[in-house]
Amino acid sequence: MRRPSSRRHSPSPSLRWLVLLWLASAALVAMAVAGAQAQQPATQEGAGASHLRQAGFWPEPAGAGWQAPAAPPPEVLHGSVPWEDVALPHSRPRSMAESSDTATALPQVVWYRLQVPAGAAPADGTFLYLPRWQTIGGIAVYADGQLVHRSRGSRVWNSFNRPLWVPLADAQGAPAPATVLVRMASQQGVGGAISTAWVGGEGELLWRYQVRSWLQADFTAMAAGAFVVIGIFAFAVWCVRRSEVMYVLFFATSVANALRMVQFTMGDVPLPISDDWFGWLTANSLGWSLVCVFLFTVRVHGLRMPRVERTIIALVTAVSVVTLPWLPLKVETVLPVIYLCIVGVTLIVAASGMWASWVNRSPWAMVLSLWVSLTVPASIYDTLMASYRVSIEGLYLGPYASIGVFAIFLVIVFLRYTGALREVETLNAGLESRLAEREAQLAATYAQVNQLERQRALDAERQRMMQDMHDGIGSSLISALRMAEGGRLHEGDMARVLKECIDDLKLSIDSLDHSGADLLSLLAALRFRLGPRLQAAGLTLRWGVQDVPALEWLDPKSALHVLRILQEVLTNIIKHSGAQSIGISTTSDATGVQVLVRDDGQPFSPPSATPPPGSTVPGRGKGLGNVRSRVQAIGAQCTWTAGSGAQDGAGAGNVFCLSLPLQQPSRQVPGPA
Template identity: 55%
Template sequence: MAWLLLLAWLSACGGGARDGGAMHIEQALFRTEPGAGWEPPPELPLSVQDMGGWAQVPLPHARARSLAEGSASLQAPPDVAWYRLTLPASLPAQDLFLYLPRWQTIGVVAVYVDGRMVYRSRGSRVWNSFNRPLWLPLGSGTGGSSAAPHTVWVRMASQQGVGGAISSAWVGTEQALLWRYNLRSFVQNDLISQTGAAFLVIGLFSLAVGLVRRREPIYLLFFAVSVTCVLRNLHYVVDDHPPPVPDDWFGWVSVNALGWSMVSIFAFALRVHRKRMPRLAWGIAALVVLCAVLTLPVPLLLPHVHAILPAVYIVLTALTAVVAVSGLWASWQARSGEGMVLFAWFSLNVPAAVHDLLLQNYRFNIERVYLAPYLSIGLFAIFLAIVYRRYLGAIHAVEFVNAGLESRLAARERELTASHEQLRALERQQTLAAERQRLMQDMHDGIGSSLMSALRMVEHGQASTADTALVLKDCIDDLKLAIDSLSPADADLLAMLAALRFRLAPRLKAAGITLTWSVQDLPPLPWLDPQAALHVLRILQEVLTNLLKHSQATAIDLATEVRPGDANEGGVVVRIRDNGHAFVPTASAPPATPAGQGLANVRHRAQALGGHCQWAAWEGGGEFRLWLPLERAVN
């Protein structure tokens, strides 16, 4: 409301005829110049200096504008009007300035001082500096009884049928007039351009948020409202520089941006009051699209936009009223306070549009200001407040949800910690039970079986001292293997082989067999746990025991190598080669025999490790190979 009061004050602020070193000129002489062209001459024409044909008119003064003109007016010569302002001799003898609050027409304006042109409007004839006050230096004052008064002529060349208007003029010193010029320039131009730039920046931020939060289209709609409002107000801040696009296209964007902004506002409001109005929404969108298509500046379609602006604005004003009334009704039905405030303010666009339309057609005092851009400022502030409230509401909702999640997460963590401790205790019990069961099974199958065989032999008197000693040695070897399997191998097969060498070397030496060690570095085997280690040790023990009993070898070579390949094909090989009788078993040895049972156990243990074994002969004796994978599939 403060801005509306300021605008009303500016509209009524005319001051007296004299205001401390400034003169308010409210009368002028007026005449037309038939047959003149668009371009103003550098010097005042003699025909204009002639006193004939001049008529005194009050300032502000306007020439009537028709509602719409045909395309023929675009190629017709202009209507040229002249205004003659005579400066009184009582002005102070200082540098004087001319301050003109507003002029408006579609055409070219030039100002002459004492017959010499000092100003000419530049850029576009259509989108010119109509909303910018004019400030011109006139030179030294005319004080003194013998000085001739200065005379200012204003030449206005206008497109036929569109008319033109000029405000009253002020002449005086810079100190007396500059504050008026600065205040009106700020309100009419700087305020609109600065707030438009701020709105566009906020709209870009909203676009960035909307692209992240795609489920909340209100941010994207806020960006659309900001862009369309900025486009709508561009023609109010145009200066002497021409627009970056052709006049027709600039006019098309400026006019239709009003309809685009209404569509964006209506879509935004649907998200605010959550009232579905599909028929009205589609009707508004269709009418805006139809208006945009029909006003396209293309040949053979319609006259150029600037020639039918009043008629287009009447249609858009009626559409504004429909949007305002429907929005108020929907917000009332939905009991949406935000929607009521939004459309209550938006409804002010209807009287503002009527005011601006009458001002554009020179029905009002031309020194008034256009109200539409200032209503856009208020409307955008309401949009910003709504989005800000929604944003804060979303943050509070997230904080509330996070607080609930944190409490539930803490409770869940306590439950998981308790469950984890229970699982660890149960896992320890299961591990101990499994290890106990494995040891019992190994002792039963190995040491227990050997001891039971020895006991029966002794009880039946079939065991000699040597046989008994051999059985006891086997039992001791089995016990040592079980103990070695419990030692942490850290996936190191070489360390385990070294322990086996340490255990069996004395026995091999006692049997007269030389053991050579031809191993190389091997990669770690992650799956080599105590149970797998025992399988490997028992395989190698069975093979070495068979060599001691049956091969009559005098030398044994144990070697390792790495087979290249990926995790599924690569592996390590343990090779045992002797110089005795080669043992090459058939595909399957009879399981009833001890040899068949031993070979079956070796194959079974190798398959349990995910590997395989092979017996072969070479030119110097026999050979056994055990292939083990680098990684083993988990069953």
């Protein structure tokens, strides 16, 4: 058993919009039907202007051509034809479809005679103002037999939706003509219509003409142009965001609507393309626009209605193909039939859009669908008006319905755009909050890591100092202690051990005070600490230290290794070489810096192989192993060579060379010192 849905279908806010839209539609229809009445005065004649509601009507016999003659036929001019009194506006009925041969046949020509009431000549000139004339053909105006206006351009797509403004007098202050003749040449079977006429001065009629031009053509032309501009912007957005299909649909709808509006806004300027192609574009653009509106409506919420889409596209495509200019069927001959087909498509679009909007509970999509449904009565009214079934002094409602559709389009796109902005702002706010939280966590972690690094550095330095004191001072004290316990430690030996311990301690302190990379200051500290000891041993120190490149890798730990190496070498010279002088110098080359220690004592031949750290060589102490272990720890090299004669004042003895690299060496853990 299916569970009843807990979702209550409460009245949608769109229902209120439905009522408002239908009221707006009724107001538009009323304005269209009574459009001419809004401009009429209470009386037939105003100050300097006459509103003509009666005219003489005479259909000219067959045989007249399309081109209006320079002067009307004599029988028309002198009133010898049987004029029929008709009320204005006057129309001749139009058939729903005509033969294509009528487009090339001779026209049906009718004449209207307007009698201008006698009166004073307006000071600002006399003008004829017709709110609308309509037919497939042309019109000519004669004032007292003189041709004053003749329509030009296309006979099919003429300026039927623009009011006619014709000066009747040659100059300002000239008397108004007594008779105005209007010649209308129409394609056979299409009929024709003419509205009531106004004759008077410019000051009385110009504002009426301007208001009418604005309502019928100018406003809709400006709106269509504005929508095309916005559509181009939407197309640019779609080029960047291809997933947002509604932007390209908006662009396509704006272009189709602009093509349709041309027939309502064009004047009598000749067309840049043929009548057939212009008619095909304008007649079918309404169907294309409806297809875009439908696709926009169902996709604004991600819905798909494939069957309905295929049906609508097939109908519009069929009409477009059947009316192609290459085929014998002419658009203007079946224009009412095309409009009736489009009314059916509009009903399908409106019903499908309302269903999709109801499913998704989208108020504005529902408003769009409801407004599209309102175009049905507007289209019916426009079809009746184009077929002269209602007064032609009304306004075509199709352009205004399109303006409403685009206004709703803009609202939907605007709401989608602002909604996307709000979503991005919300996401950004959330990201900023998470980022701030993560930054706080990283800052706390960094502080902990920094504290651990400092503690690790202190522990490493403490361990290094303890290791160095153990290997240096501790080793010397333990050796002295064992000698004392064995009764072999004399007073002189005690003083020597204590001096060595003091020297070790001072060298350790000097390595801590050393500010890295300065080898010369390190050697100067060595000279300061061991100079007195060398002097007490009766050795002469020859100092040949010169400027050398800085060693960036020389940190306190490495500096202590260098000091211990040189200390061990100098101690061995004092104890074992029997030298009288010692020379310390520096050199440098592309590979590194060399520290040279020369003595004039007994020659020394170190073993060729380097013993493992901590081992001893027969006949030798642990000093040589400690030197090589420390050299290996700092990535340096050391050599002992026999002296080659007197150098730096020293005799033939030994030369110790400590080669320190310029770049960061590959370090190894040193052995015990």
